[in-house]
Amino acid sequence: MSSGTVLHIDWTRCDGRGLCTELLPHRLGRDPWGYPLALDADSDPTNVPLAAADLDAARDAIRLCPMLALRLAHSTR
């Protein structure tokens, strides 16, 4: 299921604007302050695992993130 690719969230930049949570509704929810929260409670909150089907939406989220807080990375575990 997992593609080995993760969506890395740079928390020093993230401002919880919510675009990524709209584009990846199956991977990300929002915490009470608006910040993205991995829906899979077991996953690393900073490196959210992506399925192959999520990659296009993830690239859109990276491109459109107003804070430039997202990038793709490869899973280390």
Place this chain on the structure above:
Amino acid sequence: MDEVLWAAGRAGGFVALALFTCTVLLGILNRSGRPVAGVPRFSLTLIHRNVSLLALVFLALHVGTLLLDPFAKLTLTDVVVPFLGHYRPFWQGLGTVALDLAIAVVLTSLLRHRLGYRAFRLVHWLSYALWPVAVAHGIGNGTDGFNGWFLGATVVAVVLVLAAVAWRLSAGFVESARLRQGSAS
């Protein structure tokens, strides 16, 4: 043919100004982080971007046709360097300033991922200078600057932008401001 160029120049300028007004309003709406009337946040971001690019197309039409127009006597220097024009140099110069700023704002937006957030944001703030300069250019330099319909449309645009800026400066502007200030009670 001259009349066509002149008319296209005027119309291009008016449409560009109207689109720049929309893009300023959309930019402020984006910054608040709220979806509007079922349009999600990422769509508002794309609309903001596309309206800006469309405005730039009409701006190119505005400048391009007046470059060829024998009455405007616009030169390539006037397109880049402000306040040297033949016809109302000060007011035409404001148009040149607005054009240069528009190119800077759009280029840094498109290259945002290479430039980094700080440089992008610094240049993007110039939009707030660009818009009033472009409005002043429209009134002071435009053939239709003091026509009733143009002034009416300008008053509507100014009221809308001032209202949006007032909202931008208000405490509850950002979607989650209330929660993050810890005053949710």
